[in-house]
Amino acid sequence: MRSAYRVETVRAAEAELMARLPGGALMQRAAAGLAAACAGLLGRVSGARVVLLVGSGDNGGDALYAGARLARRGAGVSAVLLGSRAHQGGLAALTTAGGRVADDPFAVVPRADLVLDGITGIGGRGGLRPEAAAVARAARSSQAVVVAVDLPSGVDADTGRVAGEAVRADATVTFGTYKPGLLIDPAREYAGALRLVDIGLALPPVPDVEALQHADVARLLPVPAAESDKYRRGVVGVVAGSARYPGAAVLAVAGALRGGAGAVRYVGPAGEAVLAHYPETLVHGGPPGKAGRVQAWVIGPGLGDTPGVEEVLDSDVPVLVDADGLRPLDPAAVRARSAPTVLTPHAGEAAALLGVAREEVEAARLDAVRELAGRYGATVLLKGSTTLVAAPDADVPVRANPTGTPWLATAGSGDVLSGLAGSLLAAGLRPRDAASVAAYLHGLAARRASRSAPIAAHDVASALPGAWRDVTG
């Protein structure tokens, strides 16, 4: 599991540690890790041309001390000073080691092998200022590897917002812990490959944001025991599709069949289309209350204008509401339920539920998903470039999904996801686990299916067993 903590928590942990260590020790730990990571990226340090972009705070100090270490190993190191001042100890260390201050950034940046972005770290506010932005653009268009110190300058560490211009890094070397912005788009996209340097911080047990990794998912996946039968493995009910959108029913069932439930019960008018693709489905014309017992319901994909979610919400089993089912959703009705509810909106649906503009949700995904989860008393999976999962309890970490690909932005892939998540719910996973494991497998399946080429939603469903094996193998 990757854990991320907000700036306030990081600062408190730093202060506590600094009080116990000799002055400057923490920055030296950071700089040593940073220099080692840069050396690894450069391959050969001696003779390499390294440019440091140095802001006025400690982030610039880290860059200067790391630059001094690289200069001692034979790199040609130039510092571009972008703030009103620069870390004095760091600057002295750099010049002592043979580095120099560059007068003209545009003379050194285009010729660099590696650019170290030390403009701002966790103390940064807002986007880059114009002078820094111009230098950052020059770095991006050069051949240099761009390495962000702690986080790309210009991104918001706590939320992942990018208000204005920011450094686009190939890699980010972050200290002590991941920051939420490193795991959440749009900022995540600016960070490149992430590397964590341990500087000995003692952090609270519960992070603000976390990201599952293969081993975490493998632990959570349902595995049938020797004595299992299809009913014990869980039956998932899928209420989806309409005369107009039969395909949504097929795709939701496709996801549900690959999610670990022992049987999939489809309820609705698209039974013929479903059976034509998946004869193993149990089909019923409806209504859901008459279709037979299920352990979890999925309702919404392709239902059109008359989704009729009330009857399903009245049931006493977990319910996942997606797509058309989300439109008329009353917070009071969801809050009153005795069993858990999972909502899976994309940014547009989340915006409609919150009564804000779609752009507002996309710019501040973390705030939006927390707000919705609190308002509905539900687990909320917010789809998009970084899928986020929030629990109704605000003290539980939000999960940021690390898998996926923009090729997933294709009609019907959300239907596959809701079927898959519902199947995991029926198999007994807790709502937050079902939603985040589903997003993880779905993103992995999309990558497997795509390998950088366009994919259709049914390709994602077909790739799910392979993704499952990747995780468990």
Ligand SMILES: NC(=O)C1=CN([C@@H]2O[C@H](COP(=O)(O)OP(=O)(O)OC[C@H]3O[C@@H](n4cnc5c(N)ncnc54)[C@H](O)[C@@H]3O)[C@@H](O)[C@H]2O)[C@@H](O)CC1
């Ligand atoms: N506190 C510590 O012990 C440690 C801190 N570390 C480093 O220190 C960083 C935090 O240092 P600081 O608190 O000094 O803050 P930063 O260095 O992140 O930035 C603060 C400075 O940047 C200026 N600034 C803010 N927004 C700006 C913008 N948009 N454009 C240009 N300038 C802007 C501020 O006026 C201030 O001078 C961490 O990110 C990390 O890199 C590491 O050395 C590890 C140890």
Ligand SMILES: Nc1ncnc2c1ncn2[C@@H]1O[C@H](COP(=O)(O)OP(=O)(O)O)[C@@H](O)[C@H]1O
């Ligand atoms: N830019 C993107 N990068 C990665 N994944 C994306 C992006 N845009 C959408 N997705 C994913 O694609 C799927 C689309 O679902 P959704 O919007 O519900 O479409 P549909 O209703 O057509 O199925 C979701 O899993 C979502 O997270």
Ligand SMILES: [K+]
């Ligand atoms: K930085």
